[in-house]
Amino acid sequence: xxxxxFLIASVAAFAASSALGQNASLTSDTPVxxxxxxxxxxxxxxxxxxxxxxxxxxxxxxxxxxxxxxxGRNVPAIVPExxxxxxxxxxxxxxxxxxxxxxxVVRYPANPTSTQATSTVLLRSGGKLTTLTPAPVxxxxxxxxxxxxxxx
Numbered sequence: 337x338x339x340x341x342f343l344i345a346s347v348a349a350f351a352a353s354s355a356l357g358q359n360a361s362l363t364s365d366t367p368v369x370x371x372x373x374x375x376x377x378x379x380x381x382x383x384x385x386x387x388x389x390x391x392x393x394x395x396x397x398x399x400x401x402x403x404x405x406x407x408g409r410n411v412p413a414i415v416p417e418x419x420x421x422x423x424x425x426x427x428x429x430x431x432x433x434x435x436x437x438x439x440x441v442v443r444y445p446a447n448p449t450s451t452q453a454t455s456t457v458l459l460r461s462g463g464k465l466t467t468l469t470p471a472p473v474x475x476x477x478x479x480x481x482x483x484x485x486x487x488x
Contacts, residue, residue: 357385360457360468362395364475371478373446375404378453378473380426381437388461391436392427395455401444408438449477 365377380393393412403420406412414427428436452475457468 358459358466358468359383360455360470362453362455362470362473364453364473367474368476369444369448369451369478371447373444373448375441375443376475378440378442379408379437380440380455381435382457382459382468383435384459384461385434386461387433388431388459390428390458390460391431392425392458393455394458395424395426395440395453397421397424397442397453398444398451401442404441404443406438406440410436411438412436447477448475451475451477 360380360382363379363381365379369376378395380395382391382393384391391412399421401421403416403418403424405418406415406426410428410432412426413429414425416424416426424440426438453473455470457470459466459468
């Protein structure tokens with residue numbers, strides 16, 4: 337019985353350390369959308385061990401939002417064209433070692449409602465495909481003019 341407990345504890349510890357070695361996040365430069373519409377910046381970051389063979393991001397935004405530009409430290413080689421809407425897909429042809437990060441500027445229309453941006457990261461390393469799901473970015477529609485200036 338002690339051997340079984342030790343084995344279960346060892347497997348759990350290994351799984352926890354593997355999970356800690358890979359994580360991803362999606363953040364926004366603001367939680368409040370301007371009443372007049374505008375742009376906001378989403379920052380995508382993935383951390384992992386070593387240099388995986390493949391890394392791809394999918395960002396799901398409201399259908400009436402559009403991509404303005406992609407910039408940052410490690411811009412993926414494959415990005416949607418400016419003006420693209422719907423799910424935005426990004427992929428690296430040469431994956432950066434240990435950490436990939438980039439920013440996406442998106443435009444949203446006037447009178448926005450509260451919404452969220454979600455994303456999924458696919459990471460292939462050592463022949464194994466891992467899916468990372470960052471926490472959604474919660475965005476509040478501005479109420480009665482209490483908004484930040486838009487970046488038009």
